[in-house]
Structures are given as C-alpha cells and as structure tokens.
Amino acid sequence: MIIFVFLEEARKRDHRRIGKELELFTFSAKVGMGLPLWLPKGSDIRQSLIDFLTGVLRKRGYKW
Numbered sequence: 001m002i003i004f005v006f007l008e009e010a011r012k013r014d015h016r017r018i019g020k021e022l023e024l025f026t027f028s029a030k031v032g033m034g035l036p037l038w039l040p041k042g043s044d045i046r047q048s049l050i051d052f053l054t055g056v057l058r059k060r061g062y063k064w
Contacts, residue, residue: 011017019025024042027033038046 016027019036019042022041023039024045025036025038027035028037031037036042
C-alpha cells in the first residue's frame with residue numbers, strides 16, 4: 001500500500017508530464033529520449049536561471 005502511494009506521488013511530479021503541460025520542453029525519439037528540446041517558454045526560464053546564477057557567481061568572485 002505504501003508503494004502505491006509513493007508511485008502515485010511520483011506520477012504527480014513526473015517532469016516529462018509537467019514540462020509538456022507547461023510547454024517548457026519536449027522529447028523526441030529521433031533526437032534521443034534523454035535530450036530535452038527546449039520550447040520558447042522553457043528556453044526563457046532556462047536563460048533567466050543562467051543569468052541569475054552567473055550574476056551570483058560573479059558577485060562571489062568567480063571568473064571564467
């Protein structure tokens with residue numbers, strides 16, 4: 001019974017389903033199922049995270 005509850009919770013949080021519903025990314029068997037293809041909304045969020053983290057790292061003295 002506990003395993004059923006665990007699996008049901010995992011289904012609710014499945015990144016593949018959530019990404020598709022929110023139109024963030026998709027997967028293609030032609031490209032490779034492990035490689036996400038970023039859709040416009042997902043790409044915007046990804047770039048915002050990269051910009052934010054780059055700023056944090058620069059403030060802390062990291063250089064590349």
